[in-house]
Amino acid sequence: MKKVFTRPVSLKNAVFHYCPGCGHSIIHRITCEVIDELGIQDRTIGVPPPGCSVFAYYYFDVDMVESAHGRGAAVATGIKRAYPESIVFTYQGDGDLAAIGTTETLHAANRGENITAIFINNAVYGMTGGQMAPTTMLGMKTTTSPFGRDGKLEGHPIKMSEILAQVEGSCYVERVAVNSPANIRKAKKAIKKAFQNQIDGRGYSLVEILSPCPTNWKMSSVRAWEWVDEVMSREFPLGVIKDTTGKRSAD
Amino acid sequence: MPKMLMTGNAAVGEAAIRAGCQSYYGYPITPQNELTEYMAANLGRRPGCAFVQAESEIAAINMVYGASVAGVRTMTSSSSPGISLKQEGISYLAACQLPAVIVNMSRGGPGLGSISAAQSDYFQSTRGGGHGDYRTIVLGPGSVQELADLTHHAFELTDKYLIPVIILGDGMLGQMMEPVEFSHEAPEVPPVRQDALRGAKGRPSRFVRTFTSNPPDLEEVNWSLFRRYQLLQKNEVMWENYMTEDARLIVTAFGIAARIAKGAIKQARANGLKIGMFRPITLWPFPGEQLKALSKKTKFFLDFEMNMGQMIEDVKLSLEGAGDVSFHGRPGGVIPTPSEVLRVITRIYYQKGLS
């Protein structure tokens, strides 16, 4: 009989600690599928952050090194420059990439570091218990915006992808989501392209992924999927934001 | 006022508001999130007050620096990894002699470490922490009530001496709930410091700086700081002696460890062992003379910490060779039980022939 579904080789045989309905588990899986398909498991080095994905090394069967909060892009720069044959990716939350690590991220992109960033936008700080993130929707209640996020006091949902597309060194930026089978397929294509760019030596690629966090959104998993469509992707439109590779875009 | 059941984190927040704290800047990190959340809910919308969830701890401490320059009572809080990021800012606060209160609900380290309670930041807190020749005042509470009381005291001290104050709590103190009573009401008009920068209106312009091209100027700043450190040592040390009168073995411990030790000492006393405890409450300035005084009664000390031995250096320095100091420590965020400490106490008591 033909096997139609199996665990990717670069995904360890372990039970995810993520909450039911969490986007992290899906993103782990499709990233591992990409690593398998590109045949780069033995030279990939991942840089997971503090965040709900802090234990990503329990799942990815590739070399991984934990970064301090927000410093992933700098750590990845160090690895890639020391060992250019490696394929280096950062795995970063919105708190990590869009708040504390904005500087490192922006400058790594601007230097055109030949690395791949997987950016998980779940509109909250998941790990620490649902505080406001720079990407939190206006009006959204979190534990540190208990009256709803007010643009005048707490700023607006920040569009890191659009900002990073502005700098010379970034070669490819796309925003995807993992809230439907069709979207998951698109997300995987984008991740694959972001890795391929690195293999081709094109510079900094970033894939922003809108990812449900049912726990801190206080929604059922199904409702969280809908919410990505109805609310989040209105604020953060899906699609290619920048592509200098001259090739056909990922989808 | 009736007692309230509160987490240590919330109690710090409430005490700070009642001390006239007008601005708080923080960044999420476990196990102190409830403090940031308390300030978001209770300080942010008060007239004239500010709450900002900063983009990093580096940003948060620099917001504190700005608020302090502008003359208001201000506070930030974090836990170990975040406190490391704040060190640069704390050095600048110290250099500019700006008051601020910094809360560390510390956790196991090094690195990202564990989120469990630990005392591994004693060195960082009591030795300045950042670059330069400076100290901060460091307070080591052991209960939720003491957290509340010392938070109020911290704002008074930092304004009086113009030296930043660190409240060195830990994850357990921050997370646990205990009954707490507040002895102050929030002031109607929060205090504004005289020397605040609020525009050169009706006075010559002023500046606040740390850099100088003339080393003797900087030496003068350092001397001025040093003189205040001496005053602090003379006037502001706080400590607790517990059953030291007839003690043959004195346990030295601070914060949550002292509390666990106290439980062990009670059991030891019930078993007929003459044990006492010396608990520094100001970790810097360290109550060294007060500890030394105890060495007239006994030569035997047991230092107990939730790290691999940091305060023990101050204990030994203070005793100046006049004591025999044993050590028991658990690092990494492991929380020892009173019965574990009792076993250690008992072993040392008999080994040293104190029975």
Place this chain on the structure above:
Amino acid sequence: MLIKTVFAGFGGQGVLSMGLNLAQAAMIEGKYVTYLPAYGAEVRGGTANCTVSVSDEEIASPVASSPSYIIAMNHPSMLRFQNQLQSGGIFFLNSTLIKDPVNRGDIDLVNVPVNAVAEELGNIKSANMVMLGAFIKKSNLVRFDSLIDGLSVTLKGKQKLIDINRKALAAGYELA
């Protein structure tokens, strides 16, 4: 006397609020009390537990390595905590969800079908208060009236909820 109690279950069962209400009642009675929730990564994946210590003198450690009482609201909590209970202690089990036997002969078991009772009362969410009522009847740790007084603090102003909880506490108290 120092008495430590652990409450455990899954998130949403009101495990933390059981502990909180007990702590509140103990405080009202002028006792020393600490309440310590499990926090952080420990609670990812949906479990919850907390420890309440009640004493008539200062409490050294809020942690319980061998508690006198354990309340298990679901099966995984029973498995996780059964070996921690002090010899001679009481294990309170939500018998609606826990069917397997406990592997210890040196402790007392109190089985309370709290989900069933709560459902009968018309509010499954009050299962935790049914258990708390049964717990204080057996343990005598605080007075029933103090629990009721505590409700008005923990649920300040939410009269409807207070009534529902009071009914559930009483039902559990009668049951045990």
